[in-house]
Amino acid sequence: MPDIFGMPVAVLLGQVLLGLINGSFYALLSLGLAIIFGMLNVINFAHGAFYMFGAFVTWMVMSWLGLSYWPALVVVPIVVGAFGAAIERLFLKRLYQVDHLYSLLFTFGLALVMEGLFRHVFGSAGKPYPVPQELTGVLKLGFMFLPVYRGWVIIAALLVCVATWLVIEKTRLGAYLRAATENPSLVQAFGINVPLMLTITYGFCVGLAGFAGVLAAPIYQVSPGMGSNLIIIVFAVVVIGGMGSIGGAILTGLSLGVIEGLTKTFYPSASSIVIFIVMVIVLMLRPAGLFGREA
Amino acid sequence: MTDSRERRLELKGLHSWYGESHVLHGTTLHVNRGEVVTILGRNGAGKTTTMRTIMGIVRKRKGEARLDGHDLIATPPHKVAGLGLGYVPEERGIFSSLNVAENLTLPPVVKSGGMGLDDIYELFPNLEGRDKTVGTRLSGGEQQMLAMARILRTGADFILLDEPTEGLAPVIVDEIAKALVKLKALGLTIILVEQNLKFATASADRHYVMDQGQVVDEFTNERLVSDMARINAHLGV
Secondary structure, three states: OOEEOOEEHHHHHHHHHHHHHHHHHHHHHHHHHHHHHHHHOOOOOOHHHHHHHHHHHHHHHHHHHOOOHHHHHHHHHHHHHHHHHHHHHHOHHHHOOOOHHHHHHHHHHHHHHHHHHHHHHHOOOOEOOOOOHHHOOEEEOOOOEEEHHHHHHHHHHHHHHHHHHHHHHHOHHHHHHHHHHHOHHHHHHOOOOHHHHHHHHHHHHHHHHHHHHHHHOOOOOEOOOHHHHHHHHHHHHHHHHOOOOHHHHHHHHHHHHHHHHHHHHHOHHHOOOHHHHHHHHHHHHOOOOOOOOOO | OHHHOOEEEEEEEEEEEEOOEEEEEEEEEEEEOOOEEEEEEOOOOOHHHHHHHHHOOOOEEEEEEEEOOEEOOOOOHHHOHHHOEEEEOOOOOOOOOOEHHHHHHOOOOOOOOOOOHHHHHHHOHHHOOOOOOEHHHOOHHHHHHHHHHHHHHOOOOEEEEEOOOOOOOHHHHHHHHHHHHHHHHOOOEEEEEOOOHHHHHHHOOEEEEEEOOEEEEEEEHHHHHHOHHHHHHHHOO
8 A cells, every 4th residue: 555654554544543632532522511511501510520431430330230232322421421411400500690600610620529429439440341242353454454353433423413403493392492692581471481491401412421431341441530631632622623613523523533643643643632733723713713703 | 440440450558670770669450351552652661571570571670460260479470371471571672693584483382362464464464375484674664564554463352552552653552553443453461661642642542640650540532532731741841
């Protein structure tokens, strides 16, 4: 195969694919963050903790209840989402009337508490989780050997992201959500229960983070710190895509994963900061983000 | 004369607040079935606030407000529409992230007997064939028609119409005036807040004048037309 900038194409394609896997997680998490910000005006700092919570619940239902990966893929997002909905009802709901800063501090504090609790109970080291039997093995793609499970992560994350986007852009429920983002009190005056909708939206987005946690369990160590490592990058993704832009969050998540992957090939020492460099450039040129509406 | 008709809306000593600022100071008025009643008054007199207080958008309120015997003060905001109240706000409230079709079908149907799409396009021909247009790309007059049409679709039979002619060209004002006459003929009960007296007197039965959060005068339509000096004194024109 030919070379590009002195790199064999096979190596490049391999990195693109690996980047897409990380990008899948960025997309799933930033999608939820973007919807929560758009609808609730909450900067949800606890999103990484919910992702970590999802991975731990996956491990717990396997170790304690013997529930395997496939049922966990359905059960865990529901459990995590219900937990999120309860948090919204009990705490966040009371903070809508006051400055954004309060909900940011609340979710930040919640993330610290959750992380600390899991560290106390399970230790920092992390728990292993096996790749499900059906998804073991590798795919021979010609340019690389792709573990089947990683291919599955890309497909599952894409399906969930696209489905979420379709629901918001194309359905009646989505129209309610978009309208309530613009003018909640008028939507309420039309007879729609907006507070209930906010609870469901928050629960759903937290459930998405839980879903990402299940996908992550067999790849990464299930550990208390896994969420806080990721959340900063995911916030950068949301800022680059444009706060509140849903399609933007998905596309930006995936493409930043790829950019990060490519940087690993060409200039490995910059790979951990390249996303933030992109963020700085985007903020300088387009402060509302790539897909954000100019205010 | 009008008192022999069935009373639908009854406000008695209604007070309301935006945060700390006290806007309605004991508003008292009533509207009978099938009537078109206007609220006139200077800017800041509390006309829009009266509507927002009835709808429950302004939550801090005291006093009595009943629709068909239901206590509006005790009704949660998302249940008010279900009583048959439809609100067309002054700023029209067309959503920019929704296209015309989505804007039109956004408010859930609350009662049977609402207009079908054919009736709506007959009333407002401008809206036909614009389904995919972004709601806020319509002209001001078309947005006003859309704001009215989406409420008429729901079957709401008591409409609160806040300054429908504000900022519109005379030819569009005529079109909306015609629509209002048709709605009245259909038996809808309407409260209209309006600055344009010509428009207000074209279809109204009675007029209230508000000042500083209170109703300060009441006219039948005949009286208003024959005694413009008195209303002009109130409005300061």
